[in-house]
Amino acid sequence: MNSKRMNLIVAAIMTLSVPSVWAEEATKPTMTETEMGAMQGMDHSNMNSDANAMDSMSEMGSSKMNNDARPAEDHSGHDMSGSSEQASQGMKDMRQDDGMESGSMSMSMQGGEAPADARSPDYSDGYDFGSIPRPEFADEHNFASLMVDRFENVKTDKNNSVTYDMQAWFGRDYNRAVLKSEGDYDGGKLQEASTELLWSHAIASYWDVQVGVRYDSSEEVPDRTWLAFGVQGLAPYWFELDATGYVGEEGRVGLAFEGEYELLLTQKLILQPRFEMDLYSRRDAARGLGSGLSEASAGLRLRYEFKRELAPYIGVEWENKFGETKDFARDEGEDTSETRFVAGLRFWF
Structure with a gap:
């Protein structure tokens, strides 16, 4: 009887702790590239041991708990280093894209060659007056x-x-x-x-x-x-x-x-x-x-x-x-x- 009560207490504690963990993860600030790089060199052995301890606790109560209690998921098998590398590479790509856009913008502001579809300097686009004589402007007349x-x-x-x-x-x-x-x-x-x-x-x-x-x-x-x-x-x-x-x-x-x-x-x-x-x-x-x-x-x-x-x-x-x-x-x-x-x-x- 006492062991059954203990199992119920443990299951209740685990159930209440899961929402708090999710809330804590949601309020964490976004990791910078440096922090992600630092995570790649971290020792994950403690994380695996903590996960194993959680698994043992869930196994202790699973034999006597009702199906309402849900065991904790094991994250020890996930490759977090790959995720951090992908995120780091994505941030680098974004910076490179921004640099290319700013560089192209500065180059366009400084001038350069006209695009292939630009209008002709005299705005004629290759059209002439045909049989009509070309008009003479004021600076082409003698006064x-x-x-x-x-x-x-x-x-x-x-x-x-x-x-x-x-x-x-x-x-x-x-x-x-x-x-x-x-x-x-x-x-x-x-x-x-x-x-x-x-x-x-x-x-x-x-x-x-x-x-x-x-x-x-x-x-x-x-x-x-x-x-x-x-x-x-x-x-x-x-x-x-x-x-x-x-x-x-x-x-x-x-x-x-x-x-x-x-x-x-x-x-x-x-x-x-x-x-x-x-x-x-x-x-x-x-x-x-x-x-x-x-x-x-x-x-x-x-x-x-x-x-x-x-x-x-x-x-x-x-x-x-x-x-x-x-x-x-x-x-x-x-x-x-x-x-x-x-x-x-x-x-x-």
Whole structure:
């Protein structure tokens, strides 16, 4: 009788212990690869002995217990090392796959060869216009323009004269032929003129590089021919700049710089400051030019644009000669500095 009670007590204890073991296994955190690797070197002899002890206890009570009691399963025959190896290998494969995906993603972000089914660079996919003529885009057409920036009457204390300053071009957006010309009429004659024929190439959105020749002519002094090279464009804050270097006969080198700015008082009333200066490396006594800074002028012109293409203006300008050029002018009885009042017309088409 006593042995029967003992068997019932043992069976009840075993039955109650099974759910707690399952709960404990469910709450265990997932093993890392290192822990799984460590399990491969563990001594499983104790686990087998514990399992044998459990089996002996179940055998003790199985002869006298009812069929309701279930014996504990024997895990001593399971190959746990194989399972851990498979799990470890699976984790390594997952990491390798992730590395390959991240590597391919970084390579795709860095560029590379286009896929075989990519569209053609011109988006035509091999189709042409057939019998229809191909359309021409804006940068494939030649255009022309003429800008007369100054066509004005100049009044000084001793004289009245007419001055012109113009620029024309023909070509496309990137390459153009440019003609620049300026001069002075006095007494019905062209006293002096400077003409430049240049090839202009766009190097930026607002800048052109220019190369060509310049020819200076005059009624009273010898003519001069120069090789010209420079840049012209729109600087930040909307300053219009034109800087050109010249290489002439007998090793003479010159530099001309012009700068303009347009201050919009209204949409039609515009004030234009303007600055200009000339420098030479060597003196040219025949033309009354000295080395270094030869002359400089600065002025203000106020214009009213009836249309963008047509605007009359009035203004004032100050001119000074420097260095040897000043000495040459004084020897000829000319003024070395003067104030000019101007009135003229600015137009373009």
